[in-house]
Amino acid sequence: MSGDWSASAHQLFKEHDIKQVAYVPDAGLSKLIKSSLADNDIQTVPLTTEEEGIAVSAGAWLGGQKCAVLMQSSGVGNTINMIASLTTTCAFPLFMIVTMRGDYGESNPWQMPMGRAVQPVLEAVGVRCLRAETHEEAADAVKAGLMMSFHGGEAVAVLIGQKLIGAKPFTGAHAGMQAED
Amino acid sequence: MATQKLFRRDVVKKLMSVRGDALCISGLGSPTWDLAAADHRDENFYIWGGMGGATPTGLGLALAQPDRKVWVITGDGEQLMGVGSFSTVALQQPKNLAIIVLDNEHYGETGMQAAPTGRGTDLAAMAAGAGIAQTMTVTDEAGLDDLMKRLTDGNFPLVAVVKVDVRTGETVMPPRDGKYVKTAFRMAVLGADKAQHPG
Numbered sequence: 537m538s539g540d541w542s543a544s545a546h547q548l549f550k551e552h553d554i555k556q557v558a559y560v561p562d563a564g565l566s567k568l569i570k571s572s573l574a575d576n577d578i579q580t581v582p583l584t585t586e587e588e589g590i591a592v593s594a595g596a597w598l599g600g601q602k603c604a605v606l607m608q609s610s611g612v613g614n615t616i617n618m619i620a621s622l623t624t625t626c627a628f629p630l631f632m633i634v635t636m637r638g639d640y641g642e643s644n645p646w647q648m649p650m651g652r653a654v655q656p657v658l659e660a661v662g663v664r665c666l667r668a669e670t671h672e673e674a675a676d677a678v679k680a681g682l683m684m685s686f687h688g689g690e691a692v693a694v695l696i697g698q699k700l701i702g703a704k705p706f707t708g709a710h711a712g713m714q715a716e717d
Numbered sequence: 718m719a720t721q722k723l724f725r726r727d728v729v730k731k732l733m734s735v736r737g738d739a740l741c742i743s744g745l746g747s748p749t750w751d752l753a754a755a756d757h758r759d760e761n762f763y764i765w766g767g768m769g770g771a772t773p774t775g776l777g778l779a780l781a782q783p784d785r786k787v788w789v790i791t792g793d794g795e796q797l798m799g800v801g802s803f804s805t806v807a808l809q810q811p812k813n814l815a816i817i818v819l820d821n822e823h824y825g826e827t828g829m830q831a832a833p834t835g836r837g838t839d840l841a842a843m844a845a846g847a848g849i850a851q852t853m854t855v856t857d858e859a860g861l862d863d864l865m866k867r868l869t870d871g872n873f874p875l876v877a878v879v880k881v882d883v884r885t886g887e888t889v890m891p892p893r894d895g896k897y898v899k900t901a902f903r904m905a906v907l908g909a910d911k912a913q914h915p916g
């Protein structure tokens with residue numbers, strides 16, 4: 537597969553009959569969110585916090601639908617108990633796409649600790665992580681992850697690296713400094 | 718006039734008399750034991766953990782099964798932990814989802830510690846503020862009759878906060894294997910073929 541990973545992911549959602557897309561926005565997810573919103577066969581479920589998405593996904597599965605959960609890496613920190621308690625205990629399939637922050641090229645120190653923690657904490661609660669650093673890898677990982685979760689019965693997170701989505705620069709004027717004239 | 722607060726076991730039993738074929742999700746702790754005691758069926762998804770997750774689980778289910786009523790039965794503490802989900806539900810406006818909060822104004826399961834709901838926090842007002850038009854607080858038998866009527870009429874989404882006293886019933890345990898409960902639920906709702914071969 538070539539081209540933008542978001543377009544491939546949307547195409548794969550259609551092929552896998554994903555009916556619900558639950559998300560908290562992130563810049564790296566904006567294309568996929570936009571195409572999901574524009575798709576009449578997909579129910580988009582904006583969340584107030586990411587752990588809701590884990591539960592929405594479980595509920596969708598109880599009712600015979602597949603749900604994809606999209607979030608920024610910081611949001612992974614909000615999901616851990618819900619994944620451990622609900623997803624892993626009951627062996628619900630789970631398919632997440634996580635766009636990384638605190639990763640390659642990050643300049644915001646507040647993102648760093650969670651960025652480092654994403655993969656180990658997900659793995660600690662039973663989620664398999666598929667990392668992707670290029671558009672092609674990301675599209676492949678989405679394809680593989682959809683199979684592994686909804687057919688293989690696993691909890692899978694596709695981690696889209698910051699090398700792919702680009703690091704947002706954090707620079708600006710310094711608080712408390714006099715503007716020079 | 719002395720007012721006798723409602724007993725949660727009687728409340729759930731009464732509600733179950735108008736359940737029909739509604740699908741039920743119960744929040745961790747007492748609501749799960751209440752549902753198991755009142756009306757044990759495969760169409761119950763009993764949650765024993767994941768505090769805050771009952772309402773969003775009900776939402777995912779309600780969206781997936783638009784022709785079935787879905788009732789979430791949970792505690793005030795459990796709902797407070799996931800209170801943002803009122804907003805998430807309000808955005809979707811599911812016409813088949815009712816959220817029934819058994820509000821004993823305490824964290825019962827962990828030793829009956831006081832909860833904010835006994836000190837000014839109003840879950841029905843929070844639901845209304847989130848954008849859920851149908852909300853009610855039930856404090857007596859007449860209110861319970863009104864709730865039963867609303868559950869039957871199905872003018873949803875509905876959030877009903879039922880004030881109950883601190884009495885708990887005998888612990889009645891549903892199956893403890895979550896994988897079993899999940900699969901039994903899917904078999905009952907989807908049939909064996911779809912449950913085993915999701916496609």
Ligand SMILES: Cc1ncc(C[n+]2csc(CCOP(=O)(O)OP(=O)(O)O)c2C)c(N)n1
Pocket residue numbers: 617744745746747748766767768791792793794795796819821823824825826827832
């Ligand atoms: C994330 C998390 N925090 C804390 C607990 C401990 N806990 C279990 S049940 C419960 C209280 C539930 O209170 P409520 O929903 O009001 O139900 P009640 O037992 O009062 O009916 C708490 C705090 C938990 N299981 N999970």
